[in-house]
Structures are given as C-alpha cells and as structure tokens.
Amino acid sequence: MHDVVLIPGDGIGPEITDSVTTIFQEAGAPVNWIRCSAGLTAYEELGNPLPEETLEAIEKHRVALKGPLTTPVGSGFRSVNVELRKRFKLYSNIRPAKSLPHIESRYADIDLVMFRENTEGLYIGKEKWVAKDKHAESIAVVTREASERLIRAAFDYARENGRKKITLVHKANILKYTSGLFMEVGAELAEEYPDIEYEDLIVDNMAMQMVMYPNNYDLIVTTNLFGDILSDLASGLVGGLGLTGAANIGDDAAIFEAVHGSAPDIAGQNKANPIAFLLSSLMLLDYLEEQGTADKIRQAVYAALADKKVCTPDIGGSGSTTSFTEAVCKNLG
Numbered sequence: 001m002h003d004v005v006l007i008p009g010d011g012i013g014p015e016i017t018d019s020v021t022t023i024f025q026e027a028g029a030p031v032n033w034i035r036c037s038a039g040l041t042a043y044e045e046l047g048n049p050l051p052e053e054t055l056e057a058i059e060k061h062r063v064a065l066k067g068p069l070t071t072p073v074g075s076g077f078r079s080v081n082v083e084l085r086k087r088f089k090l091y092s093n094i095r096p097a098k099s100l101p102h103i104e105s106r107y108a109d110i111d112l113v114m115f116r117e118n119t120e121g122l123y124i125g126k127e128k129w130v131a132k133d134k135h136a137e138s139i140a141v142v143t144r145e146a147s148e149r150l151i152r153a154a155f156d157y158a159r160e161n162g163r164k165k166i167t168l169v170h171k172a173n174i175l176k177y178t179s180g181l182f183m184e185v186g187a188e189l190a191e192e193y194p195d196i197e198y199e200d201l202i203v204d205n206m207a208m209q210m211v212m213y214p215n216n217y218d219l220i221v222t223t224n225l226f227g228d229i230l231s232d233l234a235s236g237l238v239g240g241l242g243l244t245g246a247a248n249i250g251d252d253a254a255i256f257e258a259v260h261g262s263a264p265d266i267a268g269q270n271k272a273n274p275i276a277f278l279l280s281s282l283m284l285l286d287y288l289e290e291q292g293t294a295d296k297i298r299q300a301v302y303a304a305l306a307d308k309k310v311c312t313p314d315i316g317g318s319g320s321t322t323s324f325t326e327a328v329c330k331n332l333g
C-alpha cells in the first residue's frame with residue numbers, strides 16, 4: 001500500500017475526486033488516501049488556503065494527488081499551486097497530450113509531451129505597483145541551475161521513454177537575458193545527448209506550428225509562462241482541457257493534478273469530465289511503479305469512451321461525471 005495525500009480542491013474538484021477514488025477502489029489500486037484540504041475551500045473553512053497539516057502530510061508522504069484550486073484574480077491570497085511547486089521544489093511540470101480513442105478533435109494522432117519549468121520565470125510573484133493603478137511591474141527570474149535541472153530532466157525523460165526530438169521554446173530575440181539564458185543552457189545540454197534530435201523555436205512561431213503541424217513535435221521544453229499557455233493549446237489539440245493530466249515532479253516529492261482549473265461555471269452540476277484527473281492519477285500510479293493497475297484502468301477508460309451516452313458534455317457526450325465513472329468501473333469488472 002502506498003500512502004498518498006489527496007487534496008480534493010475547489011469547484012469541480014470534489015466531483016472528479018469522487019470519480020478517481022471510486023475507480024481506484026474498484027480496480028483494487030494499492031493506494032491509501034490521506035485526505036487534506038487546500039485552496040479556497042480551506043481558506044473559507046480554516047482561514048488559510050494552505051493549512052500546516054496539509055504541508056506536513058506532503059512533507060511526510062512525498063506524493064500527492066491534488067484537485068484544482070481556485071486562485072482569486074487581483075486581490076486575495078497568492079496561488080497555492082505556485083507555493084506548493086516552490087516549497088517542494090517540483091521543478092518539472094510534465095504535461096502529456098495524447099489523442100484518445102473515440103474522441104473527435106482536429107487531429108487523430110497527437111502524441112506530445114510538454115516539460116514546463118515550474119519554479120521561476122514570470123511566476124515568482126515579484127509584482128508591484130510603481131504607481132497605484134497606473135504603473136505595474138513584474139520580475140522574471142531565470143537561473144542556470146533551474147533551467148539545467150529542468151532541461152536535463154527533459155532529455156533524460158526522452159531517452160527513457162523513446163522520445164526522439166526535443167524542441168526548446170523561448171523568446172530570446174526580445175527577452176535576451178532571461179529567455180537567452182534558458183536557450184543557451186538547452187544548446188549546451190543538447191551536446192551531451194547526441195542521440196536526441198534538438199531544435200529551438202520562438203514561442204509565437206511555435207504557437208502557430210503546434211496548431212498547424214503538431215506532429216512535427218515530440219517533447220517540448222520551455223519556461224513557466226510559455227509552458228502554461230502552450231500546454232493548454234496542446235490540450236485543445238486532443239479534445240480539450242478535460243482530457244489532459246499533469247505531474248509536478250522534483251527530486252524527492254511529486255504532486256499530480258489535471259491541467260485544467262476548478263471550472264466554477266460547471267461546479268456541482270455533475271458535468272465535469274473526470275478523465276484529466278484520472279489520467280493524472282494514472283501518472284501517479286506509474287510514478288509509484290504500479291503500471292499494471294494503471295494500464296488496467298487506462299483500458300477501462302478507453303473502452304468507456306466508445307459510448308457517448310456515458311461521456312460528459314465537453315466531449316460531445318450526453319452523460320455525466322457519475323455515468324462515466326460507473327462505465328469505467330463496469331469495464332474493470
């Protein structure tokens with residue numbers, strides 16, 4: 001049995017969490033959930049969006065599955081997601097986007113992985129007013145150390161997972177120091193991995209290339225902000241945000257989550273697609289070296305996708321979160 005911290009999260013979080021725990025139970029997954037809270041729910045109930053007990057539990061067990069957390073825009077508390085990534089040094093944010101059977105999207109055969117730098121860039125929270133409501137400033141930080149550990153993790157992942165090519169995405173023509181440094185580190189590391197094809201591309205061009213020729217890409221490595229945006233784009237290529245999982249991985253801790261947020265527009269309506277969160281939880285099983293159980297659940301999910309009546313509306317279905325969950329459970333049996 002593996003002890004895994006479970007944070008249901010906000011908005012649709014509790015609904016997709018129920019789906020995952022039900023399916024894990026039915027599949028006999030060897031996971032013992034340690035339930036903790038964080039996000040807006042924790043803030044409203046306990047006055048703290050990131051309670052000490054939650055941090056201690058992650059500190060102790062080193063592995064967590066986390067539902068989406070609402071971050072208030074403008075004022076209010078700072079992003080708990082960003083804080084968790086920083087605190088546990090989860091420097092690689094890995095986001096696979098792979099076409100699924102029976103899902104209609106623009107392309108039928110997408111198979112991309114995004115490695116997003118997760119601890120610095122423009123997301124360090126160093127923002128301030130120079131003149132209130134008139135002039136704002138934000139600082140981006142790129143270090144050789146963080147760039148190197150992320151890009152090295154990407155090359156190692158490519159080798160271990162049979163990926164042939166790495167595309168580093170930057171904006172070094174304008175951001176000559178920050179993006180320039182990231183690009184320089186990539187070029188240096190590429191020399192150590194002659195077996196992996198390597199190229200770099202400017203981010204705006206990459207956005208167009210990914211929409212028009214996504215099959216030219218295999219593994220993409222980039223800084224925090226660009227990775228945030230391009231990974232949603234990659235989700236769009238395979239049928240939407242309800243379909244892509246993600247892992248935040250450091251040297252001694254890992255937190256798994258969906259790419260999407262708390263989707264307040266559909267919360268509590270039994271409409272949330274649990275697939276993204278499920279795929280994240282399968283990445284978790286892979287990380288725990290429980291590939292057998294992960295594969296069994298994956299096949300049950302693929303089979304459930306054949307019946308539109310059980311699928312959620314975001315992928316053209318007429319079913320619900322619970323009908324999809326029940327279908328997956330039935331396929332496991």
Ligand code: NAI
Nearest residue numbers: 068069070071241242259260261262263265266272273314
């Ligand atoms: P969102 O990803 O929550 O929603 C964008 C659109 O996609 C909405 O129309 C939503 O209904 C739909 N959608 C998302 N997930 C879905 C699912 N599983 N099934 C069906 N439809 C789905 O992004 P939004 O609205 O920008 O953010 C809402 C909140 O989530 C914000 O407070 C934001 O900060 C937070 N957020 C949290 C993340 C995390 O915890 N890792 C990641 C992204 C956003």
Ligand code: MG
Nearest residue numbers: 228229232259
């Ligand atoms: Mg995002």
